Amino acid sequence: MVAFLLICGCTGTTIGPDPVSAEKQQLRIATTTSLDDTKLLERLSTIFEEQYNAEVLVVSAGTGKALEYGQRGDVDVLMVHDRAREDTFLADGYGTNRRVFAYNYFVLVGPESDPAGIKNMEPKQAFATIREKGMAGESGVTFVSRGDASGTHAKEQAIWKAAGLNYSTDVQGSGDWYLEAGKGMGATLTMTNEKQAYTLSDIGTYLAYKGDLELATLVDEGDILLNVYCAMQINPEKYPDINSTVAKDWINFMISDDVQKEIASFGVDKYGQPLFYAAQNDWEKIGVTKAEVTDPIL
Amino acid sequence: MYEIIEGFLEAARLIITLDPDVMAIAARSIIVSFTATIFATLIAVPLGAAINFGTFPGKRSLINLIQTLYALPTVIVGLLIFLLISRVGPFGSLRLLFTPTAMIIAQTVLILPIMTGLTISALSGVDPVIRDTLYSLGATRLQFLTNIMKEARFAILAAVAVGFGRAISEVGAAILVGGNIMASSFMGSTRVLTTAISLETSMGNIPQSIALGIVLLVIALGVNLAITTVQHR
Numbered sequence: 270m271v272a273f274l275l276i277c278g279c280t281g282t283t284i285g286p287d288p289v290s291a292e293k294q295q296l297r298i299a300t301t302t303s304l305d306d307t308k309l310l311e312r313l314s315t316i317f318e319e320q321y322n323a324e325v326l327v328v329s330a331g332t333g334k335a336l337e338y339g340q341r342g343d344v345d346v347l348m349v350h351d352r353a354r355e356d357t358f359l360a361d362g363y364g365t366n367r368r369v370f371a372y373n374y375f376v377l378v379g380p381e382s383d384p385a386g387i388k389n390m391e392p393k394q395a396f397a398t399i400r401e402k403g404m405a406g407e408s409g410v411t412f413v414s415r416g417d418a419s420g421t422h423a424k425e426q427a428i429w430k431a432a433g434l435n436y437s438t439d440v441q442g443s444g445d446w447y448l449e450a451g452k453g454m455g456a457t458l459t460m461t462n463e464k465q466a467y468t469l470s471d472i473g474t475y476l477a478y479k480g481d482l483e484l485a486t487l488v489d490e491g492d493i494l495l496n497v498y499c500a501m502q503i504n505p506e507k508y509p510d511i512n513s514t515v516a517k518d519w520i521n522f523m524i525s526d527d528v529q530k531e532i533a534s535f536g537v538d539k540y541g542q543p544l545f546y547a548a549q550n551d552w553e554k555i556g557v558t559k560a561e562v563t564d565p566i567l
Numbered sequence: 568m569y570e571i572i573e574g575f576l577e578a579a580r581l582i583i584t585l586d587p588d589v590m591a592i593a594a595r596s597i598i599v600s601f602t603a604t605i606f607a608t609l610i611a612v613p614l615g616a617a618i619n620f621g622t623f624p625g626k627r628s629l630i631n632l633i634q635t636l637y638a639l640p641t642v643i644v645g646l647l648i649f650l651l652i653s654r655v656g657p658f659g660s661l662r663l664l665f666t667p668t669a670m671i672i673a674q675t676v677l678i679l680p681i682m683t684g685l686t687i688s689a690l691s692g693v694d695p696v697i698r699d700t701l702y703s704l705g706a707t708r709l710q711f712l713t714n715i716m717k718e719a720r721f722a723i724l725a726a727v728a729v730g731f732g733r734a735i736s737e738v739g740a741a742i743l744v745g746g747n748i749m750a751s752s753f754m755g756s757t758r759v760l761t762t763a764i765s766l767e768t769s770m771g772n773i774p775q776s777i778a779l780g781i782v783l784l785v786i787a788l789g790v791n792l793a794i795t796t797v798q799h800r
Contacts, residue, residue: 293752295755297665306770311749314751315751318751324750324751324752324755325750325751326665326746326748326750326755326756327748327749327750328665328746328747328748329747341653341654341655342653342654342655342659343653343654343664343665452769453769455769455770455771456769456770459769459770459771462771478770478771481771508654
């Protein structure tokens, strides 16, 4: 009996790269929860694995955490959506070959009853109103923040700033109306739904979860709500043994015509509208260079 | 209430239809935690014996320390291992981060204190009369240890059961060093039952979470039945 138990655990030789697919390279991608929760990456990596002899391993974390993994060289590719922090990452030499492959918009969602009355307001005005009414203690006015240094969190902070508020003194910890979830987008939406509060979400994750939520899109227009996704390699000069061949293949794959079409149509049959827009032809609209959306990495 | 019933039904469905994803996740949970338990046992039992039967300064403090480590949070162990095996860490060149091996290492480290401590308790609980009898019969060191182990086997196997239970039920370290990856190959993925439950719950898929939880308990039941059978030999 004991012998049987001991044998059961002896799988030592197979823990590690599978000998049969020893030639298959592994591509490690750190990505945002908003890309992973929508299952877009799952779809694209299935297609990629059919065409290339590689295995795609996706670690989903907030943008902040993903950047940390990238800085430590624990992954080969980053897929994030915070332009400012990406620029710093590239300038510091950790990343290289950034390409923009998709975009969508953030939306401010909340209860249908809209206790703060912010429907169709401008984003910064809506935020200011929620804060005003929340601090005054009006019932039902609560805001749930990602609170996790993610790209979405960064965007939220940018909107508070645009509204003329100092995030750390005027918003964070200013009252029970402002809750920090410290979680991914899907989990934050679930919490917001539970509390029937307001939150900022990317449209992709919101649509993917909509069926389970009793929240409505209240503010969806405004330039500040633009959400641009990029993919970049971790610089092989910083980490020479990083997998840069498959990383390049993946990034070029993302900006290829077929995949751009796939992205543009993703989710339409299920949700009635696309979760993402292809960046290929809209580079001017989203404020990036043409090279970033079309030039393959050599 | 309805969701819990749905969960049970979903669990039954997943198990009966041998849902491939759930089977893979369950198999991985078993392999990772089992291997970790084996490694930890191989270290903890000799170590526990050495500490228990040894006489050295600071023995009491050492046992105190081991017992304090019972409360070691899994996420701290995860963080520690993460820092060690991250590419910029001292063992970065082994490329262990985000692999099942990393999870085995983390779980082994995690359950080591509790298994060592319980082994010490088990051995020190052996009737002193037996020890004296063994001495007087002229047992060699090896014979002495083997026989004491046999006497304490019930409690030592209980330690193994506790170790396995702790290993298979932890989430913090598994997520930090494993990354909860769902990949196309079995060994490329690092999703186990606990991290899958965490994910499903955060996505609001309650029936699936409950189902996975039930699968985990069924496995724990099976393993413990096996251990109990051995204990009562």
